[in-house]
Amino acid sequence: MAHEVESMAYFGETPWHRLGTKLENVATAEQAIAAAGLNWEVETRPVYISNLNSDEKSRFERIPDRMAVRRKTDGKVYQLVSEKYVPAQNKEAFAFFDSVVGSEDAKYHTAGSLRDGAVIWMLAQMNHGNGSIGIKGEEIQKYLILTNSHNGEFALQMYFTPIRVVCMNTLSASMNSKATTFYSRHIGNIQGRVEIAKEILGLTNQFFGKWEEQAKFLAEKTMKLEDMPEFLRNAFMIESNKPIEEIWKPTMLAMQRIPLLMEFGKGMDNQYIRGTRWAAYNALVEWVDYEKGNNRESTTAESRLYGAWFGSGADMKRRAWNWLLKN
Numbered sequence: 494m495a496h497e498v499e500s501m502a503y504f505g506e507t508p509w510h511r512l513g514t515k516l517e518n519v520a521t522a523e524q525a526i527a528a529a530g531l532n533w534e535v536e537t538r539p540v541y542i543s544n545l546n547s548d549e550k551s552r553f554e555r556i557p558d559r560m561a562v563r564r565k566t567d568g569k570v571y572q573l574v575s576e577k578y579v580p581a582q583n584k585e586a587f588a589f590f591d592s593v594v595g596s597e598d599a600k601y602h603t604a605g606s607l608r609d610g611a612v613i614w615m616l617a618q619m620n621h622g623n624g625s626i627g628i629k630g631e632e633i634q635k636y637l638i639l640t641n642s643h644n645g646e647f648a649l650q651m652y653f654t655p656i657r658v659v660c661m662n663t664l665s666a667s668m669n670s671k672a673t674t675f676y677s678r679h680i681g682n683i684q685g686r687v688e689i690a691k692e693i694l695g696l697t698n699q700f701f702g703k704w705e706e707q708a709k710f711l712a713e714k715t716m717k718l719e720d721m722p723e724f725l726r727n728a729f730m731i732e733s734n735k736p737i738e739e740i741w742k743p744t745m746l747a748m749q750r751i752p753l754l755m756e757f758g759k760g761m762d763n764q765y766i767r768g769t770r771w772a773a774y775n776a777l778v779e780w781v782d783y784e785k786g787n788n789r790e791s792t793t794a795e796s797r798l799y800g801a802w803f804g805s806g807a808d809m810k811r812r813a814w815n816w817l818l819k820n
Contacts, residue, residue, distance in 0.1 A: 500530030501605030522587030529604040531583045531613060533566045535643050562643050564610060571611050571644040581641050581649045583613055590615055590639045607799050611644040619697060626705045629712045629765040632658040635701050653700045659760035663801060664778055711817055712771035721752060728777055728813040751776050770817045777813050781806040
């Protein structure tokens, strides 16, 4: 399996996945692009197919209304798109982020690309208002992430995500949630939308205020032993009536591992959270970020990073959070 992370740089504390090149100080998006190896562009090119049945000299036929998104530096093709598609270049996306958050409101922490450059991101620690949240003696820092894809997987967008300092776990980073603050399809100049994004950025305190309220609720509520099986079945999307012996063995091992992490995982020596729903959630997050897929030789820290932020791991975190709040 190819590495999910193509290039990456981080600033400040080492991320939980321990990937990328450590830099002392990156203040602007332009510097972040260079440090993370993202100073390249994509272009759209016409698409042709071979016309084997043609008797004419030209054996290639143009596919109407289809263009290929290609990286200029090496010709890497990411996706076929319509003629209306306008690529959001890395430089444009990061400059957009720069103009939204400003140097006084955020400090860039991580930037990089995944899947051969198909997905790019930048993570910024928010300094807007109070930059952290306290949950039973634990510090939760506020971050804003910008992501963009060149393969059509998702549009350019920004969303808030809390990070637990004791283990640097990303507690909530699902784009399919109300945490999304800005969404822009690739059909126009994104710089023209800066003012709208700045208005939405004003929701920082509102979002984190609501999230803090929910987190403190989980930290006060006991995780009953009899509720654990249903919680795990919901997180792993296993039918409640499915016999245990029919559950895939790696999934069963994971379901057995999470209760142990709830007791002995990172930060679980904090007596004020032991046995709570907050502890149960963080145990699941630790498994997703550090251990998910360890039983498979093809799984790497890179693939876990992608899954934890954008894939099945992010979805699992969202399901677990919602279940703990509602049941």
